[in-house]
Amino acid sequence: MNKHHLMAPGPTPVPHRVLEAMARPLIHHRTREFEAHFEGARRGLEWLFQTNGDVITLAASGSGGMEAAVANLLSPGDSALVIEGGKFGERWTELCAAYGVEADVLEVEWGRSVDMGVLEARLERGGHKALLMQASETSTGAKHDVQAVARVVRERSPDTLVVVDAITALGVYDLKVEEWDLDAVITGSQKALMLPPGLAFVWLSERAWRAASESTSPRYYFDLGIERKSQMKNTTAWTPAISLLAGLAVALDMMREEGLENIFARHARLARATGAAVEALGLAIFPRDLRSEAVTAVCVPEGVDGKAIPLRMQDAHGVTIAGGQDGLSGRIFRIGHLGYVDSSDVLATVGALESTLADLGYSLQRGCGLAAAQEVFDK
């Protein structure tokens, strides 16, 4: 018997309270009961986003939220500066291509964080209607410094919209959405929000809402202006994902009970413990600049079959981690520690990792990863 530990960088474990709420009989969405429920969730989202403005909820996964940002803020022929340092950076570029937006791609080596000097130089080209970036690049475990990026943009190109994919960042570490003067922030339900996938959330600044009113890109289901009109009245333009919204209210309650500062501190601690454990095992962390507190990406040690690591973790130990994607397949593995995750999950994961690596022929001193993790938790 092995308990299952879902330690991927999304989807993340769903608490029983949330599962229970989603398992209740459905309520109809065109009722006062739903409206009261949805209003509570909207207030909770504003709290989580640290904003006074509307956070729009979409029945879609996070990629749908990214598409909504592109389709609402940019028009065919516009230019967007894309910080592309991983698979999700590439998604911005692909979205630009789909919508006829010229992507000025600032390539960042996978695993690195964007350099402010390079960014400043690139902004000199001018004409960027928006900058599209990840806060946390899930495919590499690297973080970009959103605050610094936003500051550089405001100094060098004040009208450029700062659009942040915060899918594995929001509710993981501090993103001061309004204080940093961001323009669009997107997240998804299956990350820090401790829900199954199926909801995307998009916040826009007033500057971005003005841009949305001028965009000529075709959109309907993802038209944020249409949704805003409905959601301000605590309803939705299209049929909402009612069961996921029932879970959302409970998940937000749990997050408020814990408190934002505690949530951020917990994720930081889980990331430090995971990082300390893998380093104590002689493994190298993949990101070289800023590490995301959501996911620890680890280099596969020489001589070990990298693709076998997640499979064996799953099959022999019941621990689901993620491998590398695309060019990183077999070269890294990724341990997610965001959302409904605590120290016991990290210990279970490190224990399973020690066994797995030993079984795959890697020479290590058993227990030293666990000891290093525990040392962080004991502090």
Added chain:
Amino acid sequence: MNKHHLMAPGPTPVPHRVLEAMARPLIHHRTREFEAHFEGARRGLEWLFQTNGDVITLAASGSGGMEAAVANLLSPGDSALVIEGGKFGERWTELCAAYGVEADVLEVEWGRSVDMGVLEARLERGGHKALLMQASETSTGAKHDVQAVARVVRERSPDTLVVVDAITALGVYDLKVEEWDLDAVITGSQKALMLPPGLAFVWLSERAWRAASESTSPRYYFDLGIERKSQMKNTTAWTPAISLLAGLAVALDMMREEGLENIFARHARLARATGAAVEALGLAIFPRDLRSEAVTAVCVPEGVDGKAIPLRMQDAHGVTIAGGQDGLSGRIFRIGHLGYVDSSDVLATVGALESTLADLGYSLQRGCGLAAAQEVFDK
């Protein structure tokens, strides 16, 4: 104490078995376990759609599925013939406008079904890349004769794609998707499929797949070609709505246990019983030609406050029905009887309706609606 009866034309009641499946801890979607699960669901969907081809699953509500059809099959400047006989017909027209498609609107009086002579004449105009229609117009309770429409299109304009919103039709009554030579059929999870909202399903004919490969409309999240490549390998391009898919497999199992013929017969019986009951109460059915087996739309009798009917049904009796939308607000009410609904739900609804109408000052002979419904069930 009043048990809740969800008798809206969507969302519909979710069976306990399905709720339980959705309440299980999440599995990761990039695993062999998920792939095996998804393959089972795909086979079930093919059975439900009566087709050998791929049915694409999207994490979106039904409107997202409609948008996918427009964005994948039509290009800016194309012309589409829209059969517009209600609020969901209007949605096709709005989608055309959003995508720069010229909508040639064939207006059908709300509550009527499209006339084949009128349709033939309209097709004479030529140049229609697609015909967009509802199988069952949820806002009016009217049905269009999909088989007859498809036959007329094939005779008069063989290259026109027949695109059918079957959101409240598929799994309610017989739609011979391949035999009738349709090109696109869309449904959503929260109707006959007995699930919460959040999944849309789109089937395309080979003719439609060819059109999709030529369309120049911007699309990404709803790009059916991208999804098809992934789903043929039992995975999804974007993160799927995992918990809803867990429910989908169980719902499809339940539908297969009942059998398509029995499902269609049950819905026909529920519709006949509901219709007989309201007519026995002296009320008029709103649709004048073909009635949908999914929903019975009833004219509000003179002297009764139409908007009060659904509210009182809900508050005093725990029965959720729907009012009229837009121009029909206060003029009709709609009783849904699709999905996980049986004769006991109809009796509960008719009983509540009798009390509600009497309370609102309508003169009726108590019990005669119930007797008429029961007579249908006894046959």
